[in-house]
Amino acid sequence: MGFFSIIIKSYIVVLILRNVMTRQELYLNPLGKIVASLTEPIYGTLFKSMPHEKSKKYTVFIIAFFTLLLGMVYWTLSGQTLLGSIVDAVDDVVRFLMVFYIISIFLGSLLNTAYQTSIYTTFFYRIGLFWVKIARNIINIPNNWITVVAVFLVFSVYVIVDSVFQVIFSLTFYGNFNLLGTLVFSVKYGLFSLIDLLGILTWLIIIRALISWVSPDPYNPLVQLIVALTEPVMGPFRRLIPTIGIVDISPIIAIFIIEFLRVFLKRLIGLLL
Template sequence: MSSANQAVVFLVQNLFLLYIYVVLLRFLLQVAKADFYNPVSQFIVKATAPILNPLRRIIPGIGGLDIASLLLAWVLYVAMIIAIFYLVYGQMVPVVNLLIYSVTGLIKTIAGIYLVGIIISAIMSWIPQARQNPVGLLVWQLVEPPLKPFRKLLPDMGGIDLSPIFAILILQFLRMLLQPPYVFI
C-alpha cells in the first residue's frame, strides 16, 4: 500500500472512529444515567442529534436502552470497514467478515472507552477538585457501572480502591479475546 493510500486510510478511519466514539458515549452516558445537563453531555447530544433524532422515530428504545444510537454506531462501523477495505483492496468485504469485524470492533471500542475512562478516573482520584469539574464528574458517572460489581466483590482494603485494576484487567482481556484474525475470505 502506498503512503498516500495509508494516509487516506488513516484519515477515513479516524474520522469515522471520532464520530463512533461520540455516538457510543451518548449511549454509555444514558446507560450510566449521567447528568444530562453537564456541558460535555450537551455537546454529545447536540453532535449526535441530527442523525439520532430521526432514527429514534423509527427505532424505539428497549428497556431504557437507546437502541438507535447502538445501531447508528454499528452502521458507522460497517461503513468504515467497507470504505477502508475498498481503499486498500479495491473490492468489497465478504459479508461474514464484515459482520464479525463490525460487531467485535464495536464491542472493543466500548471496552476501550471504559478502559480510558477508568484510567482517567483513577488519575483524577488523586486530584481533590476533579469531581467539581464537569468532565471529571462525567467520567466518574461513566465508569461507575463497570466498577460497581468489582467494588461489591472485593473486600475493603482500608481506603484503597482496587476495583479499577481488576476492571482494567477484564477489559483488556476482553479486547484481546475479541481480536479478530486479519484474514479476509
C-alpha cells in the same frame, strides 16, 4: 503520520461540537469559548456574513476537506499512491467518527441520570440525538434501549460507507472486488476499534483511582467527565467487592476483567473473521 492523524481527528471533533452549540454557548460556555477560538478562523473567514445556524450546514464539507488533507499527509509521508492514501484517510476518519458517535450516544444516554455531567453531557446528547431519532423511526422502543439500536445503526452505516470506498479502491487498482471480503474487513476492524475503547476505559479508571487520593474538586468539569464515564462500570464493582480496611480494590479487579475481555474479544473476532 500518527501525530497528524490525531491532530486532524481532534479538530474534527471540535467542528462537530461547534455544530451542536448555540451562538450563546460558543461565547459564554467555557468549552464553547475554546471551540469558538479554534474554529472562528475558518467560519469567520468563509461564513462571516452568514447566520450561525446557517453556517452549520457547511461543517460536513469542512470535515471532508480535512479528511482530504489527511490523505495528502499520508501520501506525502508513506510514498503510496494518492488515491490509495485518500482511501486510507477516509477509512481512518470514517472509523473514528463511528467510534465518536457511539461514545456520544452513550454519553447522551446519561442525561438526567445520576452519572450526568453538567457541562459536557448535553453537548454529547445533541451529537447522538440525530442517530437516536433515526433509530426511533425504524423501531420505537422505550427508554434507553433505543441507544442499542442507534449504536447498531451507526455501526451499520460505517460498514456500508467504508465498504464503498474499499470497493472503489479495488476497482480502480485491480479492476475487481470481493464484496464479502470487503464487508468482513470493515466489520472486523470496526469491532476492533470499539474493543479498543475498553483500553481507554482502563486508563480512565486508573486516572480516577489516582486523583481520588488527592480529594479532587467534584465540580471540576474534567473530574465530572471521568466520573461519568467510569461510574457505570465502577458502581457495580464497588457494590460487589468489599474494601480491605480503607483500601478500595474494586478498580484493580475492574481493570483486570476489562483487560481480559479486551484481549479475549480481539482474539475471538480474529478467529471468527
